[in-house]
Amino acid sequence: MSEIISKRSIFKSYQSMILLLIGIITGCIVGAVMGEKAQMFKPFGQIFLNLMFTAVVPLVFFSLSSSVAKMTNMKRLGKILKNALLIFFITGIIASIFIIAVVTVVPPAQGVSIEMGTYDEASQMNMMDQVVKALTVSDFNLILSRNAMLPLIIFAIAFGYCVSFVSKERGLINNPVTDFLDICSEAFMKMINLIMLYAPIGLGAYFASLVGTYGSELINAYARAVIMFFPICIVYFLVCFTAYAYYAGGVRGIKAYYANILPAVVTSLATQSSIATLPTNLTGTKRMGVPEDISDIVLPLGATIHMDGTALTTLMKIAFLFGLFNMPFTGLNTWITAIAISVMSGVVISGIPGGGMMGSLIIVGFYGFNPDVIPIIVTIGMLTDAIATMVNATGDAVAAMMVTRRVEGRDWMDKTSDQTYAPLEDVKAS
Template identity: 65%
Template sequence: MQTEKSKKRGALGSYRFIILLIVGIVTGCIIGLIFKEKAVVLKPFGELFLNLMFTVVVPLVFFSLSSSIAKMTNMERLGKILKHSLIFFVITGIIASIFIIIILTIFPPAQGINISLGEYEKPEEINFLTQIVQAVSVNDFNLILSKKAMLPLIIFSIALGYCIRLVIKDSKDNPVITFFDTMSEAFMKMINLIMLYAPIGLGAYFAALVGDYGTNLIGAYSRAIIMFFPICILYFLIGFTAYVYYAAGMEGVKVFYKNIFPAVVTSLATQSSIATLPTNLSITKKIGVKDDISSIILPLGATIHMDGTVLTSLMKIAFLFGIFGLDFKGIGVWTTATLLSILTGVVLSGIPSGGMMGDIMIVSFYGFNQEVLPIIVTIGLLTDAIATMINSTGDTVVCMMVSRTVDGKDWLEKAKLQKAVDVVE
């Protein structure tokens, strides 16, 4: 009997944080609905949470990535992790494209819509090669210590970890590797402390959002926006469930849905994959993904893996086709749209102002008048929250799939056994 009570207390304890998050968010939404614009006064409390997350993410990525690479005894494993992660990034992007194309073909998003183009400010000319260089490098060391330079930081951290491994032949009990490892664990502890404030911070953020925008979030784009939210939810429930089932069977599905909710909430509130990165690192650790896999894939995924962006890009393309009376049908149209969306979601996401570049590329490729750019930019703004949720939670899914390909089908079972051993010790 005592054992059953202990189990109940353990189950309640594991869901306590989720319950607190829900209570905080619901309370924030109610405050926003009641006080409307006045609720914006709470926004600084939400921004405080966001600032804390952004502050810790750079050193966390730096130390976790560098220590993971430095501890690797087999460099082939690093290549395997990177190769499989990139393969899964592209595969999930293609699947997301096929999924939304089927829906958009049956239910055209621009049907019966009449939109005024509004004002348009011509963007600066963009040199693509220059943008690529800026995406992977910076011209001063201090610039790498910024959340705006995540891809250069990731490349630098991997390179540093690799060089440490070359210099230090025996990584066991080495003070340098121990230092990096300790700092990585320390920043994870700091994340745990920051997350204690999450129910208040996210509640305040939602109060400000609801109070500021209210029912005007949808506006003239109602059909496309109303369609997009259930599409993302369906992709999450169907696509992600299938992915994690491939990764670890029904046990993988259970452990995924048991742990993923904090990342869902954080990404919806912050609309930032980078801000959700620390939460994802904590979640993958609880799931049982090895540190060397999660510390490589999650920072990389937060920068260049964007299934939600792929879904948004295809919605934008189908929407423009509908406005101009074009048929969004046929293998050629679908293939081109899929390639454009994957380029936007997987490649351009790592480039500064990549979102705007993707919109410009869509408009230019199809030869649409540049005045339509504000239309698809607005669609992006209105769908950003749920698209970011798909982006960030999708990175955790890829971690689980790569765990299967790198560590074998029984990786989750091994992780559970290792946890049991750690508890005993």
């Protein structure tokens, strides 16, 4: 019976992705059969994109501002929170540099020739102009646009903080503004869920048009990107997480990590959710010897904003689009801006519902790509989501170990109980 329930839960976790894949595959078949006549289906795909464009901007604002407005007693997190955020950013940067090195040598869209319109070449601006453009807009009305996602995120966080600050200053226990933001956030999330019911049809129609126009060229480009990404994630997991575990506790840290991380690997692959993997991670880090007060802060926070796998996916998308538009993915300015976007995606965007779509909007908006490419890179994210989630979730556990080392000292493993990296059966027996 438990096996049947487990299979049902796995199917439920993958159900939306399966339906989307069915829609996309059906669209590809229709496009291959009909050829250029499949252009007739493009308006049905455009309807889906337009619905997402109009809903995702207010969703970002209300979701982020509501979350920040509800925060209380941030000071109590103290040293643990500071070190956790520092490690989240550092590992995100390392993940970004790691995949940049790979895609620079082996471009994911090399040899692909697909006409997707024009772009505003980012290299025409100097570095500071790019930063100003990425983080700010010149007027309030410009922030209410999918082309200004980073400024919108910053504005929403600042607004939420101000609401929280004013509430504390006035001694308000139940702030109606916070309740309003919370209700709007839930309402727009519900709207996104309703729109996603149309996604298999919308994306299927869009891909019928794309394949009908570009044929096997597009399919080959997808295959190359996805086939590249899986070994990239596996190598990153084995090399970087081993190094992180060694930093946290030396050889004992490596043994502790790998002796207890397999349940989190399996759960994350099955559920495609860092949040769903949280209970498994809490149990695993306890067996690794991480103190409960640290794991109780770092793991829930990490499940929301620590996403090395998302950073890897974001860089793959950027490199893929550069190849698609025949842009050289080289140069320090190009790499720095790409790393900034990937870290933002990994540390902030993944904690927001619809983060995959938002990450794609930021990429397209920042570089000035034709919005028609959004379904292409969203699909790349969908095809690589399972293994990216595995990297996200297992990265939270090793991050908790590193935070423990910084908070408790280098000899933290000597201070923990004898159950450090004990097998699961032994913990249960005790």
